[in-house]
Amino acid sequence: MSITQRPPIPSFVPESAPFSPEQRTWLDGLFAGMISLDESVTALSDEQAAKLMPGMLAGGAPAEQDDGAPWHDPAMPLPDRMKLADGKPLSRRLMAAMAQQDCGQCGYNCKDYADALFVKKEERLNLCVPGGKDTARMLKNLYAETGVTALAVNANPAKTDAPVSAPGRSRDNPVLATFLSRYRLNKKGSEKETWHTEFDLSECGLDYVVGDSFGIYPANDPALVDAIIAALGAPPDFPIGGRTLRAVLTDGVSLSPAPDMLFQFISYLTGGDRKKKAKALADGHDPDGDAATLDVLAALHKFPGIRPDPEAFIEALDVLQPRVYSISSSLKLNPGRVSLTVDAVRYDVKERTRLGVASTFLGGRIEPGDKIRVYVQKAQHFALPADPNKPIIMIGPGTGLAPFRAFLQERQAIQAPGPNWLYFGHQRSDFDFFYEDELKEMRTSGLLTRLTLVWSRDGKEKIYVQNRMRDDGRDLWDWLSRGAHVYVCGDALRMAKDVERALIDVVAEHGKRSPEDAARYVADLKKNDRYQADVY
Numbered sequence: 001m002s003i004t005q006r007p008p009i010p011s012f013v014p015e016s017a018p019f020s021p022e023q024r025t026w027l028d029g030l031f032a033g034m035i036s037l038d039e040s041v042t043a044l045s046d047e048q049a050a051k052l053m054p055g056m057l058a059g060g061a062p063a064e065q066d067d068g069a070p071w072h073d074p075a076m077p078l079p080d081r082m083k084l085a086d087g088k089p090l091s092r093r094l095m096a097a098m099a100q101q102d103c104g105q106c107g108y109n110c111k112d113y114a115d116a117l118f119v120k121k122e123e124r125l126n127l128c129v130p131g132g133k134d135t136a137r138m139l140k141n142l143y144a145e146t147g148v149t150a151l152a153v154n155a156n157p158a159k160t161d162a163p164v165s166a167p168g169r170s171r172d173n174p175v176l177a178t179f180l181s182r183y184r185l186n187k188k189g190s191e192k193e194t195w196h197t198e199f200d201l202s203e204c205g206l207d208y209v210v211g212d213s214f215g216i217y218p219a220n221d222p223a224l225v226d227a228i229i230a231a232l233g234a235p236p237d238f239p240i241g242g243r244t245l246r247a248v249l250t251d252g253v254s255l256s257p258a259p260d261m262l263f264q265f266i267s268y269l270t271g272g273d274r275k276k277k278a279k280a281l282a283d284g285h286d287p288d289g290d291a292a293t294l295d296v297l298a299a300l301h302k303f304p305g306i307r308p309d310p311e312a313f314i315e316a317l318d319v320l321q322p323r324v325y326s327i328s329s330s331l332k333l334n335p336g337r338v339s340l341t342v343d344a345v346r347y348d349v350k351e352r353t354r355l356g357v358a359s360t361f362l363g364g365r366i367e368p369g370d371k372i373r374v375y376v377q378k379a380q381h382f383a384l385p386a387d388p389n390k391p392i393i394m395i396g397p398g399t400g401l402a403p404f405r406a407f408l409q410e411r412q413a414i415q416a417p418g419p420n421w422l423y424f425g426h427q428r429s430d431f432d433f434f435y436e437d438e439l440k441e442m443r444t445s446g447l448l449t450r451l452t453l454v455w456s457r458d459g460k461e462k463i464y465v466q467n468r469m470r471d472d473g474r475d476l477w478d479w480l481s482r483g484a485h486v487y488v489c490g491d492a493l494r495m496a497k498d499v500e501r502a503l504i505d506v507v508a509e510h511g512k513r514s515p516e517d518a519a520r521y522v523a524d525l526k527k528n529d530r531y532q533a534d535v536y
């Protein structure tokens with residue numbers, strides 16, 4: 001048996017850098033791992049090392065030992081998050097640039113995505129769907145700031161060194177599922193357009209547990225694809241990598257928003273003021289005050305007549321990302337099937353209606369019998385309590401109801417004796433009472449111990465789930481005292497924060513605690529997985 005001799009780890013950290021021997025060994029090991037992926041870097045300068053690990057230069061502990069991440073708040077704007085991370089090691093600043101939703105759409109949680117980028121296990125900078133262009137741009141800047149060429153990244157390559165998962169278990173290894181049906185959950189007159197959609201999993205054999213999410217690879221709207229082809233002045237069947245321009249525009253690239261690379265590319269094809277403008281947009285400036293509204297088509301219309309090479313144009317676009325949706329069914333009641341509850345995103349910018357790519361794909365363009373690429377995204381810390389006797393309180397306004405329908409189906413199927421309390425809220429009782437018959441039936445059967453409905457636009461004043469939680473404070477505290485698990489799902493930006501605030505207030509008032517102790521009580525609930533969130 002031959003033993004492979006490992007070469008000694010070379011020293012990348014300059015002798016003059018003020019590290020202890022342990023720190024030097026740790027850093028050398030880290031950089032050796034990173035640099036083995038790219039031969040173009042041989043050593044780091046003092047300055048580069050300082051930029052990568054400022055905490056270490058100050059004599060601090062390695063980043064891995066620092067668990068505090070005060071920026072880990074999805075409601076905090078990006079500049080504030082970056083300010084909090086200022087002066088921290090690069091891996092921490094990379095994390096602060098993420099949208100902080102731990103939504104898993106990138107295939108990681110926020111910290112793990114940042115760490116994977118840092119050690120170069122992952123090279124795609126554009127995976128944070130909720131962070132969008134701002135996050136991608138900040139990640140690029142953070143790399144540029146280090147000056148370490150080994151870390152230079154292209155926004156597009158689908159390159160990752162992550163191990164390939166089992167089929168259908170990650171975004172990198174999807175399987176085919178058959179779309180079965182959809183029906184609209186709002187009645188005529190609603191301002192919302194929300195769809196119950198169903199897929200057949202029997203052919204692909206995929207399974208899931210309640211709390212998991214379902215990832216789907218969407219296709220762009222054909223009318224938008226046609227408009228882009230017309231603006232390019234290119235033949236739709238122009239060959240690109242064995243496919244046609246139309247096919248690549250349909251399911252290969254994101255058509256919204258226009259990435260910096262596209263403006264960079266346009267700047268090469270233009271001159272004078274137009275060039276300056278395109279360059280400014282590529283650099284993140286907003287010369288005409290319209291940058292936030294520029295999707296790919298609007299960018300082409302802003303710089304008419306550029307006639308780019310179609311292949312180079314496609315190269316300048318971002319890859320189309322999958323989207324994930326909370327699963328709203330239990331396999332135990334629906335063998336071989338999965339359902340989703342999808343709010344179709346449509347909004348107008350000037351004379352054109354913009355479409356959320358995946359939600360309108362599910363809510364309109366996909367037809368029964370169509371097969372699409374899907375995967376199950378395992379929930380991290382979003383699951384029913386192992387003990388079926390535990391009471392649960394579920395707070396899910398709007399599409400936030402989705403995973404709780406699944407929880408209730410599951411508890412029905414296993415005949416869990418634990419009490420179930422659901423808060424559902426939406427705009428109007430007449431139009432937006434999703435799954436009304438089912439929920440009423442669950443209430444009648446006793447499966448739903450309490451059903452609290454909150455209609456924000458039925459009365460003169462807005463009222464939200466958190467208002468009713470405050471009204472119900474005494475009973476909520478009683479349920480908490482009996483060991484209830486609390487769940488919240490839906491809008492991350494405001495609702496989830498407001499609900500948490502309400503819960504803290506309830507604990508303070510009815511648990512007779514100071515505001516600080518009440519906040520600690522809720523923090524402990526979180527630590528013990530008794531307060532779980534699935535927000536987006």
Ligand SMILES: Cc1cc2nc3c(=O)[nH]c(=O)nc-3n(C[C@H](O)[C@H](O)[C@H](O)COP(=O)(O)OP(=O)(O)OC[C@H]3O[C@@H](n4cnc5c(N)ncnc54)[C@H](O)[C@@H]3O)c2cc1C
Binds near residue numbers: 104325327357402536
């Ligand atoms: C864990 C998880 C679970 C989720 N579960 C669900 C679920 O159960 N149901 C559900 O419906 N969604 C759910 N989502 C959200 C879902 O993944 C998508 O983000 C959502 O459907 C929008 O995707 P899209 O492709 O249709 O829109 P995109 O093409 O991504 O467009 C959305 C973007 O359009 C812009 N936009 C939207 N509205 C406006 C406006 N009025 N004005 C200007 N700009 C606007 C915003 O920039 C927004 O980010 C979940 C997300 C996560 C992370």
Ligand SMILES: NC(=O)c1ccc[n+]([C@@H]2O[C@H](COP(=O)([O-])OP(=O)(O)OC[C@H]3O[C@@H](n4cnc5c(N)ncnc54)[C@H](OP(=O)(O)O)[C@@H]3O)[C@@H](O)[C@H]2O)c1
Binds near residue numbers: 427494
């Ligand atoms: N970009 C935005 O501004 C925005 C806002 C909300 C949701 N979203 C996103 O839109 C998608 C789908 O939304 P949805 O269909 O699930 O419904 P939704 O738009 O989140 O609305 C569901 C219910 O929640 C209410 N609500 C609004 N703000 C709230 C708050 N701070 N606290 C508690 N409740 C609040 C709404 O009331 P009113 O509508 O009457 O205020 C409505 O009754 C999600 O992805 C969500 O994140 C985006």
